Amino acid sequence: MLKHIETYFERHKIQFWIFNIIVIVSLLKIFQMFAYPETHFKEVFTKDNMRFLFFGRPGEIGGLALTFGLAVISIFLSFIIGSVFGIARWSSIKLFKIPAIIYIELLRATPLLMVIFWVFFAIPVFSMAFFHTQAHISPTVAAIIAFTLFTSAYVAEIVRAGINSIPKGQFEAAKSMGFNNTQTFILIILPQAYRKMIPAFVSQFVALFKDTSLAYTIGVIEFFRAATIINNRLYLSFEIFSFVALVYFSIAFSMSKFSHMLEKKVEKQLNA
Amino acid sequence: MGYEFDWSVLIEYKSLLIQGLVTTIKLSVLGIFFSFLIGSVIGIGRASKNFWLSLFASYYVESFRNIPLIVQMFFIYFTFTLSQIFPFLNSWGNFLGLHDVDAFFSALIALILYTGAYIGEVVKAGINSVPKGQFEAAQSLGMNKFQVMWYIVYPQAIRIIIPPLTSQFLNLIKNSSLAMTLGVAELTFATQQIDAETFRGFEAATAVTILYIVLTLSTSFLMNLIEIKFSKGVKNA
Numbered sequence: 001m002l003k004h005i006e007t008y009f010e011r012h013k014i015q016f017w018i019f020n021i022i023v024i025v026s027l028l029k030i031f032q033m034f035a036y037p038e039t040h041f042k043e044v045f046t047k048d049n050m051r052f053l054f055f056g057r058p059g060e061i062g063g064l065a066l067t068f069g070l071a072v073i074s075i076f077l078s079f080i081i082g083s084v085f086g087i088a089r090w091s092s093i094k095l096f097k098i099p100a101i102i103y104i105e106l107l108r109a110t111p112l113l114m115v116i117f118w119v120f121f122a123i124p125v126f127s128m129a130f131f132h133t134q135a136h137i138s139p140t141v142a143a144i145i146a147f148t149l150f151t152s153a154y155v156a157e158i159v160r161a162g163i164n165s166i167p168k169g170q171f172e173a174a175k176s177m178g179f180n181n182t183q184t185f186i187l188i189i190l191p192q193a194y195r196k197m198i199p200a201f202v203s204q205f206v207a208l209f210k211d212t213s214l215a216y217t218i219g220v221i222e223f224f225r226a227a228t229i230i231n232n233r234l235y236l237s238f239e240i241f242s243f244v245a246l247v248y249f250s251i252a253f254s255m256s257k258f259s260h261m262l263e264k265k266v267e268k269q270l271n272a
Numbered sequence: 273m274g275y276e277f278d279w280s281v282l283i284e285y286k287s288l289l290i291q292g293l294v295t296t297i298k299l300s301v302l303g304i305f306f307s308f309l310i311g312s313v314i315g316i317g318r319a320s321k322n323f324w325l326s327l328f329a330s331y332y333v334e335s336f337r338n339i340p341l342i343v344q345m346f347f348i349y350f351t352f353t354l355s356q357i358f359p360f361l362n363s364w365g366n367f368l369g370l371h372d373v374d375a376f377f378s379a380l381i382a383l384i385l386y387t388g389a390y391i392g393e394v395v396k397a398g399i400n401s402v403p404k405g406q407f408e409a410a411q412s413l414g415m416n417k418f419q420v421m422w423y424i425v426y427p428q429a430i431r432i433i434i435p436p437l438t439s440q441f442l443n444l445i446k447n448s449s450l451a452m453t454l455g456v457a458e459l460t461f462a463t464q465q466i467d468a469e470t471f472r473g474f475e476a477a478t479a480v481t482i483l484y485i486v487l488t489l490s491t492s493f494l495m496n497l498i499e500i501k502f503s504k505g506v507k508n509a
Contacts, residue, residue: 006323024331036351109485111446113460118481121473210340217453224343237350245339245347252338 028242036238044230044239053226062221064247070140070222071209074147078208079201081148082155090160100156107153112211116146120218143215151208158200162193198266202259206252213248223247281472282479285462289476292462293483298368299376299448299458300487303383304441310388311440315395316421329392336389341382342450349378349454372455379451387444394440398433399425431502438495442488449484459483 009016032039056062061069088100107115120142127135166189174184213224221229227244231237282289317329336344348354355361355373365373402425410424452460463480467473 002324009323020327020331024335027331106485109442109446109488110481111449111460111484113449113452114463114477114481114484117460117463117473118477121467121477125474206338210338213340213342214450216342224340228346231350237347241343241347241350245343248340248343249335249338253334256338 032238032242039239040236041239043234044236044243049230052230053223056221056226063226064223066140066221067209067212067223070143070147070212070215070220071205074144074151074212075201075205075208077144077148078150078152078155082152083159085152086156086159087163089156090163104153104156107150108157110150112146112150113214113217115150116143116214116218119146119149139215139218139220142218143212143220147208147212147215150211151204154204154207155201158197158204159193162197162200163189165196166192195266196270199259199263202262203256206255206259209255210248210252277475278472279475281466281470281475285466285469285476288462288465289459289479289483292457292459292480293487295376295456295458296445296448296487299380299383299451299456300441300445300491302380303387303444303448306380306384307387307391307440307444308437310384311391312395312426314388314392315399316426318392318396319399333389333392336385337393341386341447342453344382344386345379345450345454348382349375352378354378354381371457375451375454375456379448379454379456383444383447383451386447387440390440390443391437394433394436395429397436398429401432402428431499431506434495434499434502438492441491441495445487445491446484 009019051058052063054064056066085100085103088096089104091097110118120137120139123137123142123145124135127133170188170192171184174188179187212222215222216225216228219225224244227240231240234240314329314332317325318333320326320329353374354377355365361373361377365376368376370376406424406428407420410420415423448458449460451458452464455461457465459480463473463476466476
C-alpha cells in the first residue's frame with residue numbers, strides 16, 4: 001500500500017506538494033492543541049495590525065516591505081563590492097590579494113550581530129576622529145552598511161569559486177584568438193563565471209533575507225520588529241510569532257526551491 | 273575635537289567580558305554537542321532509502337532552516353516557560369551557574385534546532401558520498417542495517433564531513449551572539465552593557481570582535497587536529 005503511494009507521488013508532483021502541505025498543517029495543529037490550547041488569532045489579524053506588519057506605519061516604509069528593501073539593496077551593493085574583493089582574492093597580485101584575504105577572513109569570523117553593532121558604534125566615532133563632525137546615522141542606513149559589509153565577504157568567496165571553476169582552456173583559447181588579459185577576463189571569463197554563480201547568489205539572498213531580522217537589535221522597524229511591537233502591546237506571542245515564522249518560512253522556502261531549480265537549469269545549459 | 277579612544281574601559285569591565293566569554297563558551301559547547309547528535313539522526317533519516325523517513329526528516333530540515341534563528345528564539349522564549357515544563361532544567365541551570373535559566377535554555381534549544389537542520393544536510397551529503405560497495409560488502413559479511421551504519425558507513429562519513437561540519441560549528445558559535453536579544457549575558461551583551469554604562473561602545477565592540485575571532489580560529493584549529501587524527505592511516509583517494 002505504502003509503496004503504491006510512493007510511486008504515485010513520484011509521478012504526480014503537485015499532489016505530492018498538496019499532501020505535504022496538509023501533513024504539515026495538521027502537524028502544526030496537533031502541536032498547537034497540545035502546547036497552546038487557547039488561541040486568539042482574531043485579535044492579531046486585524047486590518048491595522050496587518051498593515052503595520054506588512055507596510056509599516058502610515059507615511060513611512062516598514063514591515064515586510066522594509067525587510068525586502070533591506071535585503072534587495074544590500075544584496076545589490078554586496079554584489080558589487082563582493083565582486084571586487086572576489087576578483088582581488090583570485091588575482092595573483094599580492095597587493096590586491098592580501099587585503100582581500102584579510103577582509104574576507106575577518107568578516108567571516110565575526111558574527112553578523114557584532115558587525116551591526118560595530119557599524120552602528122563606529123561610524124559616529126570615525127566621523128568624530130577624522131572629520132570632526134557629529135554624524136547622525138539612521139539605523140536603517142547602518143543596517144544596510146552592515147549587511148553589505150558582511151554579505152560581500154561571502155559573495156567574494158562565491159565569485160572566487162565561480163572564476164576558479166572556469167576551465168583553463170578558456171583562458172588559453174581566448175589568448176590564442178588575440179585577446180589581451182583584460183579582454184579575456186571581461187568578455188570571456190566573467191560572463192561564464194556569473195552564470196554559474198546565479199544559484200549561489202540566490203541562496204545567499206535567502207540567507208540575507210533571514211538575517212535582516214537582526215536589524216531588529218538596532219531599532220529598524222522591519223518585519224520582525226513590527227511583530228515584537230505588536231507582541232508588546234497584545235502579548236499574544238504564540239499567535240504572532242507563529243505567523244511571523246510562517247511568513248518567513250514561505251518566502252525563504254520558495255526562494256530556496258527557486259535557487260534549486262535554477263541550479264538544475266544552469267547545469268543543463270552548461271552540459272549541453 | 274576628535275574622538276579620544278579610551279581602552280582602559282576594557283580593563284575596568286574585564287569581569288563582565290570574562291563572564292560573557294564563559295557564557296558564550298557554555299552555549300557553544302552544549303550547542304555543538306547536541307546539534308551534532310540531532311543533526312546525525314536527521315542526516316541518517318534524510319539519507320535513508322525509506323521514503324517516509326526521509327520525507328519527515330526533510331520536513332524538519334526545511335522548516336528549521338527557513339525560519340530566522342531570532343524568530344525561533346523569541347517563539348520558544350515567549351511562548352513556553354521551559355523551567356516549568358522541564359523542571360530538571362533548573363538543576364542543570366544551577367550546575368552551569370546561570371542567572372536566567374529560561375532565556376539560556378530557550379536560546380540553546382533554538383540554536384540546537386537551527387544548526388541541527390544544517391548539520392543534517394551535511395551528514396546526509398557525507399553518507400551519500402560513501403561508495404555503495406561499502407554497504408554491500410558490509411551486508412554480505414552478515415551485518416544488520418544498524419551495524420552497517422554504525423561500524424562501516426558512519427565512521428567513513430564523519431571523516432569526509434569534518435570540514436563542512438567545522439563551518440557549521442563556527443556558524444553556531446557566531447549565531448550564539450543572538451542569545452543577547454533574550455537577555456542572556458554573553459559576549460555581545462557585555463558590549464551593550466559597557467556601552468550603556470560608559471558610552472564606549474566602539475572599544476568594547478572591537479575587543480569583543482577580536483574575542484570572537486579568537487574563539488572561531490581556535491575552534492577551527494581544534495577541528496583541524498581532529499581531522500588529522502581521523503584521517504591517520506587512510507589513503508587520500
